[in-house]
Amino acid sequence: MMRYFLSVIFIFVFVFQGFCQRIKTESGDISILKGEKELAVSFSYDSIKVHGYDTETEFVKVKAQLREKHEPGSGAVFEKAWFADREAFYEPLFIEDINKALPQKRHINLVKNNPKAKYNLHIETLWVYPGYNVGFSHPAKIDVALKVYEINNPENVIWQSQTPIRIQAKAAPYKRELRIGAAYKELGILMSWYFKKRLK
Template sequence: MRCFFSIILVLVFTLQSFAQRIKTESGDISILIGEKELSVTFGYDNIKVHGYDTEAEFVKDKAQIRENHEPGSGAVFEKAWFADRETVYEPLFVKDINKAIPKKRRINLVKNNPKAKYNLHIETLWVFPGYNVGWSHPAKIDVALKVYEINNPENVVWQSQAPIRIQAKVAPYERELRIGAAYNDLGILLSWYFKKKLK
């Protein structure tokens, strides 16, 4: 019985992976063929959180709940919510995409890479933080991707169809790691896309 459920979980995760596709809206990602360095930046300007009209409403609500339970914890939550982007999500993405890209087509991604000709911009549009309170549900994110020439940012050489929905395959107890797992999986998905397109 335990083996049966393990097989079912593998099938579910496999189907989720195939469901998460990167499709081109415009341009041609093959322009990166031969590039050894790629810069990456992240944007959250228009992000929405599941169940709320705005991110500000989400942060205010969750901070107030914590503040009512323990004075001072609301401000801690608010600070962490925004800090987690640079300290957790972005490093996980960069680490995992660089780890997963095949050595034959090695292209080194670095945030704000001064050696690169092109920049990959990842705009997060929506997030579902997931939960893990006795029962669990992985986090999800919607993102849009584009690649542009650093010296001429208006020259967008490739852009994905949006949104790309990413659901993490794990749901750790800590909120930042749950959401971070979705960026981890985005890195792996994009590495497979590079493997296919940058031959």
């Protein structure tokens, strides 16, 4: 009986989480991408904040100092990895999953700096909760803002999402870069569903 009850709770949480993770339009019309075969994608982290800290700079400084106390040199390694993980993990995981999830009949090929594309999808990360996995685990979360603009005329924003969009990963791997990366994978899946619905 208890196992059945826990299964019901898990299903409810899973469905509720999926329901809450929605993309809504602030302005413009994403359907202008209908028929496009190529789309560029870019990422920015200029305004990012980390859960529990006033600034990303403060977070990196505190975490680097803690590591340095335990193992000299590890603070600098952490700081370098924190920023390098964006191009090494988060962005490729998003691109891989959105491209994989889009069906062939409405396929749009997303590539960074795509020379064939007329439009660019820009993803701005506003906030991150890294999650944890130390016996107990909790998935990472991110807040993002999305917009699509014409590459040759960046001021022509053809679509913009309501912000922030809160994304929670479905898994919490042991490694930090994969935990946060899992949230970007989830964003890719969510964005693919949005394209499927709006670009019919």
